[in-house]
Amino acid sequence: MLSSAATSITVVLIVFFLFIEGAGVFSKKPIEEGFLLAVHASNPINKLEPSQVKDIFDQKITNWKQLGGKNEPIVLFRTEDITEFYSEEELGENFEYFPAKIDEYVSKTPGVIAFFSDKYKAKDFHGKELEINKIKIFEFLSGEEWFPTAQPIAQMGVKALIYGTLWVSFGAILLALPIGLAAAIYLSEIAKKRTRNILKPLIELLAGIPSVVYGFFGLVVIVPLIQSVFGLPVGETGLAGSIVLAIMALPTIITISEDAMRTTPRAMKEASLALGASHWQTIYKVVIPYSASGITAGAILGIGRAIGETMAVLMVTGNAAIMPHTLLAPLRTIPATIAAELGEAANGGLHYQSLFALGCILFLITFCINMLVELVTNRGSHKKH
Amino acid sequence: MTKEIHLAKQKRRNQKIAFGLFQFTSYAVVGLLFVILAFIVIKGIGVISWEFISEMPKEGMTKGGIFPAIVGTLCLVFGSMIFAFPVGVLAAIYMNEYVKDGWMKKIIKQMTNNLAGVPSIVFGLFGMALFVNKLEFGDSLLAGSLTLGLLVLPVVIRTTEESLKSVDDTFRQASLGLGASKWQTTSKVVFPIAFPNIITGLILSIGRVSGETAPILFTVAAYFLPKLPTSIFDQAMALPYHLYVISTSGTNIEASREMAYGTALILIIIVLISNLLANALRKYFGKKVKMN
Numbered sequence: 001m002l003s004s005a006a007t008s009i010t011v012v013l014i015v016f017f018l019f020i021e022g023a024g025v026f027s028k029k030p031i032e033e034g035f036l037l038a039v040h041a042s043n044p045i046n047k048l049e050p051s052q053v054k055d056i057f058d059q060k061i062t063n064w065k066q067l068g069g070k071n072e073p074i075v076l077f078r079t080e081d082i083t084e085f086y087s088e089e090e091l092g093e094n095f096e097y098f099p100a101k102i103d104e105y106v107s108k109t110p111g112v113i114a115f116f117s118d119k120y121k122a123k124d125f126h127g128k129e130l131e132i133n134k135i136k137i138f139e140f141l142s143g144e145e146w147f148p149t150a151q152p153i154a155q156m157g158v159k160a161l162i163y164g165t166l167w168v169s170f171g172a173i174l175l176a177l178p179i180g181l182a183a184a185i186y187l188s189e190i191a192k193k194r195t196r197n198i199l200k201p202l203i204e205l206l207a208g209i210p211s212v213v214y215g216f217f218g219l220v221v222i223v224p225l226i227q228s229v230f231g232l233p234v235g236e237t238g239l240a241g242s243i244v245l246a247i248m249a250l251p252t253i254i255t256i257s258e259d260a261m262r263t264t265p266r267a268m269k270e271a272s273l274a275l276g277a278s279h280w281q282t283i284y285k286v287v288i289p290y291s292a293s294g295i296t297a298g299a300i301l302g303i304g305r306a307i308g309e310t311m312a313v314l315m316v317t318g319n320a321a322i323m324p325h326t327l328l329a330p331l332r333t334i335p336a337t338i339a340a341e342l343g344e345a346a347n348g349g350l351h352y353q354s355l356f357a358l359g360c361i362l363f364l365i366t367f368c369i370n371m372l373v374e375l376v377t378n379r380g381s382h383k384k385h
Numbered sequence: 386m387t388k389e390i391h392l393a394k395q396k397r398r399n400q401k402i403a404f405g406l407f408q409f410t411s412y413a414v415v416g417l418l419f420v421i422l423a424f425i426v427i428k429g430i431g432v433i434s435w436e437f438i439s440e441m442p443k444e445g446m447t448k449g450g451i452f453p454a455i456v457g458t459l460c461l462v463f464g465s466m467i468f469a470f471p472v473g474v475l476a477a478i479y480m481n482e483y484v485k486d487g488w489m490k491k492i493i494k495q496m497t498n499n500l501a502g503v504p505s506i507v508f509g510l511f512g513m514a515l516f517v518n519k520l521e522f523g524d525s526l527l528a529g530s531l532t533l534g535l536l537v538l539p540v541v542i543r544t545t546e547e548s549l550k551s552v553d554d555t556f557r558q559a560s561l562g563l564g565a566s567k568w569q570t571t572s573k574v575v576f577p578i579a580f581p582n583i584i585t586g587l588i589l590s591i592g593r594v595s596g597e598t599a600p601i602l603f604t605v606a607a608y609f610l611p612k613l614p615t616s617i618f619d620q621a622m623a624l625p626y627h628l629y630v631i632s633t634s635g636t637n638i639e640a641s642r643e644m645a646y647g648t649a650l651i652l653i654i655i656v657l658i659s660n661l662l663a664n665a666l667r668k669y670f671g672k673k674v675k676m677n
Contacts, residue, residue: 183407348518
């Protein structure tokens with residue numbers, strides 16, 4: 001009894017842990033723990049958006065006026081800049097005068113914005129600590145830059161990663177669907193029983209090969225091939241990912257569409273043939289329309305596989321976290337990001353939580369895909385009755 | 386009249402072209418399988434030797450063997466199966482023999498399907514959050530085995546259910562008719578008949594578990610560990626992770642390429658053997674059950 005609930009419990013637990021950790025991103029300030037941003041006490045600005053802080057430190061915003069403050073050029077200050085203003089003796093041998101000097105510098109520079117560690121904050125700090133707004137879900141989803149460890153402000157835009165995932169997956173399906181359908185038609189309608197009994201288990205074997213082996217094969221064969229065929233500086237591209245994923249999605253598509261086509265009632269096919277239609281006409285006018293829902297389910301499941309696939313993609317796509325414009329450039333997917341970065345993210349930190357938030361997105365996408373498959377198959381079977 | 390003959394000819398020609406194309410595509414897909422296999426076998430066969438499978442990695446994993454990775458993978462397979470097999474089989478028996486069709490069965494089915502669709506990296510995240518951090522197992526064989534166990538649970542449940550379904554209802558009716566209880570019928574009649582097929586599912590899941598990388602990345606896998614695990618709380622190396630490491634981020638990628646081909650070959654051999662074994666068993670027992 002309990003064991004039959006095991007899968008349900010697991011799903012619930014997965015949702016629970018993923019979302020608890022992932023939600024942390026939106027309840028924390030996107031600034032590294034133990035650091036603070038401060039301005040001159042007379043500065044009227046109290047609060048900044050994460051994106052504004054980024055623009056300031058990227059020097060896209062250079063005057064406080066642009067943020068609604070006084071007409072005062074912005075002066076950037078990071079901890080290490082202190083040596084430009086004070087000599088080593090003044091700062092002390094063990095940096096014991098650091099807090100006092102930072103305080104002094106901030107108080108005498110009206111346009112300053114200072115980024116430094118909490119431990120260098122003087123007890124009677126004369127500057128004003130800035131509040132940083134939390135990351136909003138909308139910003140998280142629409143931001144194009146993913147630099148979760150950037151200073152002073154972590155950049156957590158997942159748009160580029162989502163697009164990367166979708167590009168690679170749809171590329172894979174575009175390659176795999178025609179091939180898979182053709183093979184499914186051959187196996188279910190044209191091939192002799194003996195041929196079918198040999199070919200089908202072999203195609204299913206493709207599904208058994210571990211993804212890391214596909215990744216390795218892609219790395220040593222497909223990546224160099226793409227590099228030389230297209231004359232690219234690097235062969236690790238979205239296209240390499242799509243090709244590898246297409247190979248991996250083929251067995252899913254073939255098996256499911258073939259099963260669907262074989263459920264076409266014999267009477268229907270015979271009626272079509274008896275009316276003078278050729279074998280080929282029967283296939284594409286009777287068998288394919290009849291099994292359309294099964295074929296769709298196979299294609300959607302194939303996309304689902306491709307979206308969630310980690311290792312193979314991680315090994316061949318080059319992992320550049322930029323908005324994809326072409327499949328012939330490196331790009332990065334959500335699963336690959338998690339796999340590549342979780343190892344170095346501090347437990348419970350913002351980076352760690354942002355990767356769990358990525359996991360949530362991935363889970364939701366695949367969950368919707370499963371539901372869609374369910375819907376398509378159910379509708380298909382209703383129609384038939 | 387001539388027009389009709391012409392049309393018929395054209396129809397036949399179209400059909401020939403289409404069918405030829407389909408046939409070619411199917412063989413191409415199978416050809417792809419052989420290309421991948423042949424490539425890895427040809428490149429890897431020279432690397433494999435007794436030393437390769439029985440020694441520790443040496444010189445930054447460019448020389449020596451992959452013994453600890455093989456042992457680690459065997460431990461993970463064993464650990465995950467000890468967990469997933471009983472739970473999965475019991476779940477399937479309960480679902481198939483006891484629960485009546487209704488909303489509850491529907492929900493459990495749906496959840497099992499959903500679990501099967503969860504990407505493996507999400508299992509990795511979950512395993513890290515629950516087993517490694519929350520339950521404080523640390524990076525360990527225990528955490529990795531449980532994560533992998535959950536991953537294959539839907540596979541075990543599905544194959545077991547299918548084998549139970551293939552048991553003819555007349556067996557159940559005969560047993561019940563002779564006065565056996567429901568449980569006696571299930572354990573003495575249905576289960577033994579379905580058992581061979583259930584074992585087939587077990588073997589398939591072994592193949593699946595031994596190849597999974599993403600779930601073990603953060604729950605158990607060690608980059609390099611020149612000793613064997615001694616307890617379930619130890620980290621361990623594993624074949625798929627080892628292949629990933631030496632082909633992408635080893636100390637000397639070019640020098641360890643040979644090792645990578647060898648590791649890939651061993652991995653493929655394990656997976657292929659388990660798949661072929663499962664197929665053979667299925668065929669063998671399939672005939673036997675029918676004869677009964």
